[in-house]
Amino acid sequence: MKRFIPATGLMIFLLILWEVAVRLLALPEYLLPLPSTILGRAIEIHASLLVHAGYTAIEAGLGFVCGALLGMGLAGLFVRYQMLETSVYPYAIALKSVPIVAIAPLLVVWMGNGMAPKVVVAAIISFFPVVVNSVKGLRSIDPEAYDLFDSMSASRRQIFLKLRVPSALPYVFAALRISSTLAVIGAIVGEFSGADRGLGFFITVSAHRLETVDMFVGILMSSLLGIGYFYLVSFIEHRVVSWRREALTEEL
Amino acid sequence: MSTVPTIDLEGYSLSYLAPDGVPLLRVLSDITLSVKGGEFIAIVGPSGCGKTTLLRAIAGLIPSESRATQTKGILRVFGAPTVDAKRSRKFALTFQNAVLLPWRTVRENVSLPLEIADEKNPQLVDEMLAMVGISEFAAARPNELSGGMQQRVNLARALVQEPAVLLMDEPFGSLDEIVRERLNFELLRIHRLKKPTVFFVTHSLNEAVLLADRVLVFSERPGRIREIFDVNLPIERTDDTLVSPAYLDIVRRVRAAFTKQEGRHS
Ligand SMILES: Nc1ncnc2c1ncn2[C@@H]1O[C@H](COP(=O)(O)OP(=O)(O)OP(=O)(O)O)[C@@H](O)[C@H]1O
Ligand SMILES: [Mg+2]
Numbered sequence: 364m365k366r367f368i369p370a371t372g373l374m375i376f377l378l379i380l381w382e383v384a385v386r387l388l389a390l391p392e393y394l395l396p397l398p399s400t401i402l403g404r405a406i407e408i409h410a411s412l413l414v415h416a417g418y419t420a421i422e423a424g425l426g427f428v429c430g431a432l433l434g435m436g437l438a439g440l441f442v443r444y445q446m447l448e449t450s451v452y453p454y455a456i457a458l459k460s461v462p463i464v465a466i467a468p469l470l471v472v473w474m475g476n477g478m479a480p481k482v483v484v485a486a487i488i489s490f491f492p493v494v495v496n497s498v499k500g501l502r503s504i505d506p507e508a509y510d511l512f513d514s515m516s517a518s519r520r521q522i523f524l525k526l527r528v529p530s531a532l533p534y535v536f537a538a539l540r541i542s543s544t545l546a547v548i549g550a551i552v553g554e555f556s557g558a559d560r561g562l563g564f565f566i567t568v569s570a571h572r573l574e575t576v577d578m579f580v581g582i583l584m585s586s587l588l589g590i591g592y593f594y595l596v597s598f599i600e601h602r603v604v605s606w607r608r609e610a611l612t613e614e615l
Numbered sequence: 616m617s618t619v620p621t622i623d624l625e626g627y628s629l630s631y632l633a634p635d636g637v638p639l640l641r642v643l644s645d646i647t648l649s650v651k652g653g654e655f656i657a658i659v660g661p662s663g664c665g666k667t668t669l670l671r672a673i674a675g676l677i678p679s680e681s682r683a684t685q686t687k688g689i690l691r692v693f694g695a696p697t698v699d700a701k702r703s704r705k706f707a708l709t710f711q712n713a714v715l716l717p718w719r720t721v722r723e724n725v726s727l728p729l730e731i732a733d734e735k736n737p738q739l740v741d742e743m744l745a746m747v748g749i750s751e752f753a754a755a756r757p758n759e760l761s762g763g764m765q766q767r768v769n770l771a772r773a774l775v776q777e778p779a780v781l782l783m784d785e786p787f788g789s790l791d792e793i794v795r796e797r798l799n800f801e802l803l804r805i806h807r808l809k810k811p812t813v814f815f816v817t818h819s820l821n822e823a824v825l826l827a828d829r830v831l832v833f834s835e836r837p838g839r840i841r842e843i844f845d846v847n848l849p850i851e852r853t854d855d856t857l858v859s860p861a862y863l864d865i866v867r868r869v870r871a872a873f874t875k876q877e878g879r880h881s
Contacts, residue, residue, distance in 0.1 A: 507714045514708045515731045529718045606718045
């Protein structure tokens with residue numbers, strides 16, 4: 364808990380600075396509203412805000428889970444079947460350079476205004492870090508540990524389950540942490556391209572109406588959602604790879 | 616059966632290859648050795664002379680048609696290629712750097728070989744943990760152990776396999792004198808009881824002579840057998856052995872053979 368104190372302190376300091384600066388410079392609200400105004404507005408509209416946030420959270424969460432599972436599964440196949448890797452992996456990586464913002468509208472055209480296209484965008488964007496790191500992790504086994512399994516005449520399956528997978532977990536979780544925040548971005552980008560609910564929709568509508576306070580409220584909620592997912596994954600990571608304590612605290 | 620040596624090397628040489636297939640480093644050169652079942656062989660030699668490589672080769676961990684190595688000569692275990700013995704789980708290894716799986720507890724590390732062989736024998740696991748004196752750390756993770764304790768887990772994991780051939784790579788190097796001596800006698804007791812064939816790499820000449828039936832002194836790289844000493848001490852070895860004139864005499868001769876080559880180097 365102690366390690367949160369400096370960061371929290373800094374945030375409070377910056378918020379006070381922001382509040383004071385805006386008041387001193389007398390900036391108009393439509394340019395930069397006061398933090399207190401934003402907070403007040405968030406509380407005022409919290410009911411509808413939570414509905415939007417919940418909607419986005421479901422899209423991002425579903426997309427994240429699908430993308431991550433697909434990434435891990437494909438990585439397993441790549442490591443098992445060299446052929447598959449040399450043929451498919453380059454395309455998977457090439458696909459990564461296609462801007463997701465450009466694909467989102469197309470997906471909306473194909474799948475309509477509902478949740479589906481957002482889930483897909485979130486899944487695509489979550490997928491890449493997971494597949495790359497999982498392949499790297501599954502390959503990262505200690506050669507002497509491989510000798511150990513080989514000397515016991517372990518089957519391929521046993522080597523995969525008892526050596527490769529556990530060795531890969533730290534790499535996989537590093538990717539999952541990144542993907543968890545990317546998934547939220549993906550869902551919001553999806554909503555920008557056409558939606559009638561969700562934080563992306565809320566922000567777009569507020570922008571059209573030039574309601575800067577609402578836009579900030581939307582941004583605030585989106586960030587909280589991303590941070591929430593990030594810490595959820597970190598929490599699970601601490602449980603699952605508890606044997607790697609030192610390495611974890613170093614990264615967080 | 617008794618006519619077939621457990622391990623048979625004839626003019627065995629091994630080179631590591633560069634990625635383009637060019638021989639890069641000759642590590643073992645013209646090794647000829649025949650080991651009977653139940654024999655205890657100790658290997659001493661300068662660092663980098665190929666002791667670990669020899670153990671890996673015997674254990675069948677260096678495939679004969681590998682792109683990374685080139686071998687010449689004959690290496691057979693129980694009269695067959697090494698992979699056959701590996702497949703029928705004849706070998707157990709202890710590793711120079713313990714090689715424990717960090718995500719498994721001490722106990723889970725020791726029972727790994729049984730798991731791999733689809734066996735269950737919690738009693739045997741407990742017995743081995745107790746024997747190496749690590750029972751109270753059964754639930755600990757390897758990164759909570761000292762180097763010496765990790766080595767003991769490494770040893771327990773090998774012994775739990777009750778192997779026909781036990782290949783030990785400097786197993787007691789990081790232990791203190793007292794524990795080392797106790798485990799030496801423990802190892803001897805197990806050897807007399809179960810009669811595995813043992814290859815024991817060590818940097819301690821005293822330890823080599825105390826344990827072994829034969830001590831091989833290796834030359835510098837490329838490792839070849841420089842001299843073989845038969846240790847004609849009584850089968851039953853005790854604290855008294857360590858101060859007996861016969862023991863001290865062999866240690867002195869092994870040391871002479873060992874330093875002769877070191878001297879050549881300097
Ligand atoms: N996989 C490998 N590829 C290339 N060279 C290797 C490989 N493994 C070992 N070597 C080289 O082979 C030589 C012998 O190594 P080995 O580990 O067998 O020595 P060792 O006798 O066990 O030494 P030590 O007493 O220090 O453990 C060393 O020079 C080492 O650099
Ligand atoms: Mg070695």
